[in-house]
Amino acid sequence: MTLNHLLQSARTPLLRALSALLLLSPAALAGGAGGLGTSNPGVNAITAPGRSGAAWLDLALKAHGGAALRNLKTYRETGTVTIFGPNAQVLLTGQSLAVIDQAQRRVRTTIRAGEQLISDEILTPGGAVGYTEKDGELPLPRDNAQNLEDNLYSALAGLSLGGSQRQHITVLGKQTWIGTSGTAVEVLTQKTLTTYLLADDGTYLGERRDVAGAGTITVLNSKFQTFEGVKVPVVSIAYLPNGDKLIEATSGKVEINPVLSDADFAFPKE
Numbered sequence: 001m002t003l004n005h006l007l008q009s010a011r012t013p014l015l016r017a018l019s020a021l022l023l024l025s026p027a028a029l030a031g032g033a034g035g036l037g038t039s040n041p042g043v044n045a046i047t048a049p050g051r052s053g054a055a056w057l058d059l060a061l062k063a064h065g066g067a068a069l070r071n072l073k074t075y076r077e078t079g080t081v082t083i084f085g086p087n088a089q090v091l092l093t094g095q096s097l098a099v100i101d102q103a104q105r106r107v108r109t110t111i112r113a114g115e116q117l118i119s120d121e122i123l124t125p126g127g128a129v130g131y132t133e134k135d136g137e138l139p140l141p142r143d144n145a146q147n148l149e150d151n152l153y154s155a156l157a158g159l160s161l162g163g164s165q166r167q168h169i170t171v172l173g174k175q176t177w178i179g180t181s182g183t184a185v186e187v188l189t190q191k192t193l194t195t196y197l198l199a200d201d202g203t204y205l206g207e208r209r210d211v212a213g214a215g216t217i218t219v220l221n222s223k224f225q226t227f228e229g230v231k232v233p234v235v236s237i238a239y240l241p242n243g244d245k246l247i248e249a250t251s252g253k254v255e256i257n258p259v260l261s262d263a264d265f266a267f268p269k270e
Contacts, residue, residue, distance in 0.1 A: 051171070051183075052163075052169075052171070053163065053169030053170060053171045053185050053186075053187070054162075054163025054164075054166070054169055055163065056163075056169075056171060056183060056185045056196075056198055056202070057159065057161070057162050057163040057166075057169065057185065057187065057196075058162045058163045059198070059201070059202035060159050060162075060196065060198050060202040060203075060204055061159055061160065061161075061162035061163075061202075062202060063199075063201055063202030063203050063204070063231065064156060064159055064202070064203075064204060064230060064231040064232075065226070065229045065230040065231055066229075067229075068228065068229025068230050068256070069156065069159065069160045069229075069230050069231075070160055070162070071160075071257070072102070072156070072157065072160045072230060072256065072257065073101070073102055073103050073257055074099075074100065074101050074102070074103075074257050074258055074259075074260050075098070075099070075100045075156075075157070075254075075255065075256065075257075075258075076097075076098070076099045076100075076254075076255040076258045076260070076264070077096075077097070077098045077099075077251055077252070077253065077254045077255065078095065078096065078097050078098075078252045078253045079095075079096045079098075079249060079250050079251045079252040079253075080093060080094065080095060080096065080249070080250050080252065081093070081094050081095075081096045081111060081247055081248070081249045081250075082094075082247065082248045082249075083246070083247055084244070084245045084246060084247065084248075086244070088244075088245060092113045092118070093113070094111050094112055094113040094114075094118055095111070095112050095113075096109070096110065096111050096249065097109070097110040097111075098110075099260065099264050099265070100151060100152065100157060101260050101264075101265075102152055102157060102160075104124075104125070105123070105124070105125055105149075105152060106122075106123060106124050106125075106260075106264075106265045107122070107123040107148045107149070107151050107152065108120075108121070108122045108123075108264065108265050109121050109148070109151075117131075117132065117133050120132075120267065121140060121144065121148060122148075122265050122266075122267070123145065123148035123149060123151075124265055127139065127140075127145070128140040128144060128145030128148055128149075129267075130144070131267040131268075136267075137267055146191065147211065149190075149191070149192070150191075150192040150194070150209065152190075152192075153189040153190055153192035153194075154189075154192055154194045154207065154209065155204075155207060156204070156230070156232065158187065158189060158192070158194065159196070159204060161189065165189065166187055166188065166189050167188045167189065167190070168186075168187070168188035168193075169185065169186070169187050169188075170185070170186040171183065171184075171185055171186075172184035172185065172186055172195065175197065177197055177206055177208070177218050177220065178218060178220060178239055178243060180197065180205055180206060180220050182197040182198050182199050182200075182205045182206070183197070183198050183199075183200075184196070184197055184198075184208075185198060192209075193209070194207055194208070194209045195207065195208045195209070197220075203224070203231075204221060204233065205220065205221060206218060206219050206220040206221055207219045214240065214241075215240065215241040216241050217238055217239065217240065217241075217246070218238065218239040219236050219237070219238045219239075220236070220237050220239070221233030221235070221236050222234075222235045222236075222237075223235045225251075227254040227255075227256055228256040228257075229256070230256050232251060232254055233251075234250060234251045235248070235249070235250050235251075236248075236249045237249075
């Protein structure tokens with residue numbers, strides 16, 4: 001089977017997951033709402049700790065840079081992504097770009113495999129659009145638009161709020177996700193429902209959210225590095241609901257609070 005056929009057969013879950021994965025690690029896979037249940041593969045719920053949900057999120061904020069993370073307004077990152085198919089088959093290894101502007105509610109995620117454009121999606125206050133070299137600009141379906149918007153309130157962007165500005169926080173207790181154990185904290189911010197897995201010191205071990213067409217996606221983080229005071233997971237691996245590996249993302253160049261322009265959120269001119 002050719003690369004294009006492999007990509008087409010997996011296109012819906014892959015590209016929806018990828019557009020949400022790339023932010024802030026390049027990672028934080030998925031998009032959309034989704035809490036955790038003990039029926040999910042790799043999840044073992046134990047008892048909830050005494051620390052409140054807001055206190056857990058404040059601890060995570062402190063662990064990942066405190067004031068430096070709190071002051072995160074813009075973010076730009078390049079990296080690499082490896083996409084896996086059934087039986088851990090490598091479908092492609094590509095280059096990723098993720099850009100976020102929290103103040104103006106703008107997001108961009110791009111993936112290329114060499115010269116081939118795999119995915120390019122942009123969210124601005126004017127709407128969400130995707131771009132292909134064949135068709136040019138096209139409006140994104142509502143689910144894809146929500147995936148992009150979720151990047152403003154999940155991963156490190158979400159943790160920058162600490163325990164404030166939340167509609168709902170629930171401590172789900174000790175859980176183990178695909179061999180990684182921590183405390184699960186479910187958070188609703190605006191329309192984004194996500195569940196963080198946090199270490200005892202607040203380190204952001206992973207995250208779970210639902211992706212339309214793909215189900216509940218699990219992301220596990222490792223190899224943390226500090227960029228301008230912000231502790232960023234350099235490696236993030238995303239798993240499908242059945243536990244199969246979907247994507248491995250590795251951060252390359254990370255920019256904290258870069259100056260962004262409209263050009264960062266515009267497609268190539270014809």
